[in-house]
Amino acid sequence: MRNGNRGHLRVFPSHQPTILMPDVPYWANSLGLDPTDFGLFHDFLQNGQRMLHHSSLYCNPIIHHLLPRCQRSMALTAAVLCFQASQVGGVESFAKFDKAMVLYRSMPSAEDITYVLDTGLIICNASMHLGYKWTTLLHRLCCLAEVSLCSNGRGADTDYAKQLEVLASMDFDLWIMGRRTPSRHVWATWCLGGSGIEQITGLPRSLLDLMALSCLGTDISADIRQWITTLMTQDTASARRHIWQACAIATLLHMHTMHFAILSDVDDLTRALKAHIGQFRRALLVDRDLNARQALWPLYVVGKSAVDVDTRLYVKMELEGLGLYGDAESKNWIPAILEETWARTNAGERVTTDSVAIEHGIELGIW
Template sequence: MLQPRLPELCRESSALYTTCLAFQLSLAPSLTPRFFEYFDAALRTFRSELACSTTLLDGTLAAGLLLCSVGLMHGFPWTMHLEGMHNILLENLHRPSARSKFRTHLLEVMGVMDFPIFVIGRQTPCIGIWRSYCQRAEPKEGVEPVSGLPRSLLDLFAGIGIETTEQSFWDWPGNPGDFLQCYLWEAHRLAGILTLRQQARLPGKQQSSSVSAWRQPGACPADATILVGRILANLDALRLACAERPEEDTFIQNAKNYPLFVAGLEITVLRPRPDWQKKIRSFLLLTRQDELILSLLEEMWRRDDPNFSVDQVAQERGIEMGLL
């Protein structure tokens, strides 16, 4: 929804125009001094617009989300932009009747970017934008276009750490979609189950709130090895299908990072399976974002401690990584 509105929105917001230039340069194979020049200008212009805003214009909001996109792709700090925009939007967010369709779209993108499961080494607290402002909005059906995920599945991800359990993911009924989408969504659903188990393993976490009582010993055969295998199988099927039908959905493989990363964190499963490690490496060879994600996984594999937090690795490196 952003592309056809860009000329009008750039006239509304000089920050968006400058951010678009920085974003385009960020897609190059390597970041050049010219990128950093434009990126610094975009940050200054955006912060200036933000400081002067009482009600955030769509153009400024779009600029902030594109700045977040640059940060999450390259490991720069970026969640503070969500915090800054939310502080201004807060007074008007609870009035859905005043929202345009495009503003609702921008809020959904902001809500997905705020998901804790999609941020590694997060430097600001989660705001809960999706649960507070998007989960109640209509239409609840359909697919959120930036994440590529059904809104009903995003509702479950938003509830991780609150009320979502393994049972919630097992019971998710799915959503109408083509074969490529079904591969992707199944990988995400299974990754959500692994995320609950991984969070329960961390020191200080209460396992009872994360693991469904339904999963009693012997009641469910889907241990971590099976889940990782099924995630990788779905992602590999997605890769092969995209190669066979390259014009069908040119962006869908961009959404692979979260399930692939979650599968890669299952160190105990991957240790005796170098072929699966090799498969994960083969998926992550395309972009700077892929390189950073793979470097975090390689470090976790080297440490060989399933109870160590990958957020600590990211924080040691001073990066804030996004999985979108």
């Protein structure tokens, strides 16, 4: 493992704010990457890293935070390569996963804890794509992050606080299908009351607060409706406002599905959510920096509770239209499980997307 050097970071100019990215040839040479791994890293830079967040391509926390750290950690590098390999599957992806796990488990106790958390977080996402159970590791990472935050200070701008936010948002029950381990409800315990936009989800922290509270089984439907009303009065970029509205409405629908709240206007809410998704989809056509994955969870929420043919067809076509699915099996699980759930409920079975996912041994984060 070699120490990184800012002299080996290159400035990439663009119409977006200036960013720093690792000098790929130097990075590959310094860690002894073969051509295959070099190609995987390049693919991660170009597109794969967008599977880890909902922010724009150029101005995102993965580029600014994670990649320069790869120059200092072989374990983190192995996790990134494992994650990118998991996007296409195959025998090689499992071999890279095994290597990443060996390096992760052997990270010295004196290692900067932020590197341990970064590595574990990437491995969680790779595990999900390869069909392994991963929420057990997430649970351990959340515990570690909580201890680190207590030991190193709870300032909102510290690396520890930011990492805890990322793990806390991943830990939300409402967007994990087939979960086997209980949530620690980290956001509701540690992260409430923040302001601004959380970089990984691309959502306002005030909305994430409400989503976290909904995961506790609390009826906060009135608070969410007030949040939606307030957002409509603010000067917010159109595409962002529409996806935020869609996520807020999806939270209401999720609460209704889980019987945390009894809503009388589900049909109206569903129509409103579909309208916001439509506006967001139109924005995607003209702004290539928008991340289409932001529409995934709201569409899933509509689909998992849909009983009529038209709504189910709408969800199926919208998911296909987002163009998110490909060779990796995990990329096709969401529509596959939705369709199996619909077919079995039509046949009179009492199943949910969660129960179907558990039958298949799948734990899937809807992001």
